[in-house]
Amino acid sequence: MPQTTFSSISQNTVTQWFPEPVKGDNESAFLQAACKHLIITTLSRKFRRMKRTIETVRHNYDEERAGRTWSDFEDYVFMTSSPRDFILWDGKVRLGSFAEVRAFLLRYLSGQISAVVQPGDTIIEIGSGDGRNLAWLKRMFPLLRCIGLDLSPTSVEVSRKMARQFKTEIEFHAADATQSLQHLPRSAVVFSSHALEQMPDIFTNAVDNMLMLADRRGIFLEPVQELCPWGIRGILSRYRAIHMNRLRGLYRYVRQRGVRILEARALMHAVNPLNETCAIIVDVNGSRSAASPEGCRSNCELPVCM
Numbered sequence: 001m002p003q004t005t006f007s008s009i010s011q012n013t014v015t016q017w018f019p020e021p022v023k024g025d026n027e028s029a030f031l032q033a034a035c036k037h038l039i040i041t042t043l044s045r046k047f048r049r050m051k052r053t054i055e056t057v058r059h060n061y062d063e064e065r066a067g068r069t070w071s072d073f074e075d076y077v078f079m080t081s082s083p084r085d086f087i088l089w090d091g092k093v094r095l096g097s098f099a100e101v102r103a104f105l106l107r108y109l110s111g112q113i114s115a116v117v118q119p120g121d122t123i124i125e126i127g128s129g130d131g132r133n134l135a136w137l138k139r140m141f142p143l144l145r146c147i148g149l150d151l152s153p154t155s156v157e158v159s160r161k162m163a164r165q166f167k168t169e170i171e172f173h174a175a176d177a178t179q180s181l182q183h184l185p186r187s188a189v190v191f192s193s194h195a196l197e198q199m200p201d202i203f204t205n206a207v208d209n210m211l212m213l214a215d216r217r218g219i220f221l222e223p224v225q226e227l228c229p230w231g232i233r234g235i236l237s238r239y240r241a242i243h244m245n246r247l248r249g250l251y252r253y254v255r256q257r258g259v260r261i262l263e264a265r266a267l268m269h270a271v272n273p274l275n276e277t278c279a280i281i282v283d284v285n286g287s288r289s290a291a292s293p294e295g296c297r298s299n300c301e302l303p304v305c306m
């Protein structure tokens with residue numbers, strides 16, 4: 001039996017991404033562990049693709065979020081209490097905090113929104129989860145009307161509860177984003193963040209709805225395989241998306257819709273290094289772009305690094 005030395009124990013990194021600790025704390029150790037994990041899970045599922053339907057997704061998020069609460073706003077929005085783990089930062093996998101990535105992504109999102117909104121405008125998040133993105137945006141832009149919709153009634157309950165607790169006036173509705181959303185108001189910005197990835201076979205309906213509701217910008221912050229860089233991480237990410245039945249074809253579909261794409265790129269940052277957040281920014285009416293109005297922004301600044 002090989003002896004377990006102190007140094008071999010200290011090199012193991014416990015991570016939420018794989019059931020076993022990673023033997024090391026750098027990018028190559030992470031990628032090796034990812035490779036092993038994908039091979040094992042592929043073989044154990046006998047090559048069957050994971051089922052992902054409206055019912056399974058609703059059930060999973062209802063179960064995951066039942067009874068969830070946060071007493072601290074920063075923790076709710078940025079996940080400050082999550083332990084250090086592997087993250088994607090500037091295109092490299094390294095150990096870091098999820099809060100760093102959350103702050104980066106929210107800074108990007110609020111920058112895109114602030115470029116086109118005016119006081120009194122409405123913004124909508126499709127698949128708003130526990131409401132944390134809108135909670136932050138409402139603090140940043142108190143004069144915007146914020147609406148979130150999510151498939152999971154439990155998530156909507158949690159979001160409403162958090163909105164009351166943190167005194168952020170946000171409307172949350174339980175709804176399937178792939179069905180008719182005619183009852184919602186047309187809005188300056190309609191965005192999604194890692195929500196379309198949960199509806200790989202029907203996301204086109206949600207995209208149509210988002211473009212129908214948006215007056216100025218459609219913002220998709222999703223893992224878009226077509227935009228991810230190649231290399232070992234890119235190949236593993238693409239394989240993972242197929243294996244887990246995640247989103248594919250979003251960029252192609254948005255292009256087919258004939259709207260003006262202002263930006264489409266991988267953001268090189270992600271909470272999960274194999275699920276890189278990409279941005280597709282769409283100018284829906286093709287012209288109107290109001291200057292960022294004074295009075296719409298609060299003095300609130302996003303934390304640069306937490």
Ligand SMILES: C[S@@+](CC[C@H](N)C(=O)[O-])C[C@H]1O[C@@H](n2cnc3c(N)ncnc32)[C@H](O)[C@@H]1O
Binds near residue numbers: 127175177
């Ligand atoms: C990974 S979570 C992301 C939550 C949130 N956007 C965020 O960034 O924290 C995905 C969310 O999309 C929601 N979702 C999945 N399919 C949906 C659908 N068809 N209509 C509305 N929401 C949906 C899920 O219920 C879940 O809350």
